[in-house]
Amino acid sequence: MSRPTPLHEVHQSLGATLTDFAGWLMPLRYGSESAEHTAVRTAAGLFDLSHMGEIHVTGEGAADALDHALVGNLGGLSPGRARYTMMCDADGGIVDDLIVYRLSAEEFMVCANASNYLRVAQELTDRSKNHDAVVDDRSDSYALLAVQGPRSPQILAKLTDADLDGLKYYTGLPGTVAGVEALIARTGYTGEDGFELFVAADDAVKLWHALMEAGSDEGLVPAGLSARDTLRLEAGMPLYGNELTSATTPMDAGLGRVVRFDKAGDFVGRAALSAAETxxxxxxxxxxxxxxxxxxxxxxxxxxxxxxxxxxxxxxxxxxxxxxxxxxxxxxxxxxxxxxxxxxxxxxxxxxxxxxxx
Amino acid sequence: MSSIPDELSYTKEHEWVAGLDDGLTVTVGITAYAAESLGDVVYVQLPEAGATVEAGDAVGEVESTKSVSDIYAPVGGEIVEINQTVVDDPSLVNSDPYGDGWLFRVRIEGAPDDLLTNEEYATLTAAES
Missing domain, CATH: 2.40.30.110 (Aminomethyltransferase beta-barrel domains)
Structure with missing residues (x-):
């Protein structure tokens, strides 16, 4: 039985076509998926991405733990910034592709794919054993809403006092949106400008309705996974399970730049990836x-x-x-x-x- | 609930057949239920006019964003006309499945006896959804 997201009743009331995705019951489309796609390219779309995993890594050794566990240089990330990175196996195969947000000097949030977050949380725990860091899978307590498209800054600006102009691509800051506490991140998976809002699961419905109302005269429409897939494909963004698998290295995918051989210390997969030929x-x-x-x-x-x-x-x-x-x-x-x-x-x-x- | 017009006959493969009363040439399309299940139709391949088909033959395909489905001949006979408009604009299958989204016409050789009434088709789709 697939798990409903905190927004399930909203999707039902909108007449969404639902689909099983990685064990979750997700909206595939609300009407025409092509129209949803075009709305995101020309105006804005609202996505429920509550199936994604959110894993917090905190402590004095959190940065070192992530530098060991992941292929990227997370210790070099300033608080408030985000980075696209990957977790690999010792043989160099990709466990998952991730966005890591540095919330403060000693706190990171790792956003993982729905199909992989349990494995990622387990691996982060195992790989952090020798570091002063606590790994906490908080996926169940989060909902994630994304507003994507060229009109998304205008829509969000109606609901928050946060400095959106100062919030550059791949940054995230805590703020309040429509009275709801959120991590406001300028990230996405559509090839457009946009925001991802990490909020408490209990606040999801309130935030959804506030966003839809704020976007009503900006062309905002609810958008499902079908549009998300065509949007990310046009943007050349890889999907785990398709372009990225455990039998694929970052170099195979043309993403060798995410592997930071120049960082200090060993990391899982370093030896295999150094020798990897694609x-x-x-x-x-x-x-x-x-x-x-x-x-x-x-x-x-x-x-x-x-x-x-x-x-x-x-x-x-x-x-x-x-x-x-x-x-x-x-x-x-x-x-x-x-x-x-x-x-x-x-x-x-x-x-x-x-x-x-x- | 998708519309299921009274005057049409249906197949288990979610096609409709119109014009059986005349006994000569019937028109075939896919149902609103099928069009909604497929999502936005982006490509329609139809049989050649003049081809002779048996009931149940795969004679074409309907492709949407997420999937592809075969089109089956619901009745045997000769394909006498195809809808070039729907080939050029496959979205007609979604916007007007029982009208401008029709697919092809068949000159039938006899009255088929295995088609479903609108009520039988409604029961079928209720069981699937």
């Missing part, structure tokens, strides 16, 4: 036709030989044609995707597919 690359494909490539479909070269595999694919509302990310052999030139036996031609493009105008 024989594949993550590429963007734009279909010439209208059939949609899906996760797991084979990528072939001009001679019809299989040279890779699609990790994510969807019709792209912004581009107007189906798009995909795929792993392909380093030396191969992809020409087509095998869609149910038919080789459908592709253009190979640089990621991301979509970049917002600054």
């Amino acid at each position: 024989g594949r690359r993550l590429v963007g494909l734009v279909m010439k036709g209208r059939r949609v490539p899906r996760h797991g479909f084979a990528v072939v070269d001009a001679g019809g030989a299989v040279v890779g595999e699609v990790t994510s694919g969807a019709p792209s509302p912004s581009i107007g044609r189906p798009i995909a990310m795929a792993y392909v052999d380093v030396n191969a030139t992809p020409a087509a995707v095998d869609i149910r036996g038919s080789h459908e031609p592709v253009d190979v493009v640089d990621l991301p597919f979509y970049r917002r105008k600054k």
Whole structure:
């Protein structure tokens, strides 16, 4: 049985189509997912992301513990800043991709994927044993609402006195939104400007309604996981379980920059990742036709030989044609995707597919 | 609750059939329930006009953001017309599934006996949702 989020009754009253996602009952879409996608690109969308995990790491040794447990340099992060990073296994495989928020000198919040947060919390606990740090999985007490899209600063500004202009991309500060205490973070997974609001689960419904009211004349619409997936795909952002797996290293995914070999001390995966050689690359494909490539479909070269595999694919509302990310052999030139036996031609493009105008 | 017009016949594969009373040429589409389940339809592949099909044949596909489904011929006969408008604008399947979102027309060879009435189809979809 899937777990409902604190906003479940709101989703039901909006007539959402619900889906099981990583053990959670989540809104897939409220109406047309293409319309939700376009609203986020042109105005704003409101997402319930309460399935995500929030794990606090606190103590004098918290920074050192995270520098050992994760591949990034978290000790070098200033309070109030956030960083995209990963947890890897000793063999270099990715356990999860994460955003770490440094709340203060001795307190961090690790935001993990719904499918992985229990494992991440366990690993953080195990990997922190020799450090003066306490790992506390507070996922159950949090709700997470995201307001994403170009109108999101105007919408949020109606509900908070926090200095949003001073809140740059990948920063987060505690504040009050519509009378609710929140960690206000300028992060997201859509390729647009926007905010993620970490609040107590009990405050979720109140905050949702306040945001919807504040956004009513700004074009704000509720948006589901379907739109979230096409938005992140257009933005070239990887999804755990698709582009990122335990059999994938950060280098495979073209994200070697997140591995900070220059930081002091050992970290889990350092030796394996130092020696890792990748024989594949993550590429963007734009279909010439209208059939949609899906996760797991084979990528072939001009001679019809299989040279890779699609990790994510969807019709792209912004581009107007189906798009995909795929792993392909380093030396191969992809020409087509095998869609149910038919080789459908592709253009190979640089990621991301979509970049917002600054 | 999706609309299920009285005057149409239905299949378990969530297609509708119109025009059986005339006994000559029927029109086929997918139901509002199917269109809502699929989400935004982005691609429709239809059979060639002139093709001869048997009832139950997979003759095309409907693709949405999240999934793809086969289109089955609900009746046997000759495909006499396809809806090029819905090929060009697949969103018609969502916006008007029983009207402009029709898919193809079949000249039938005899009256099919395994189609569902609107009430039977309503029972089927109630059990699925």
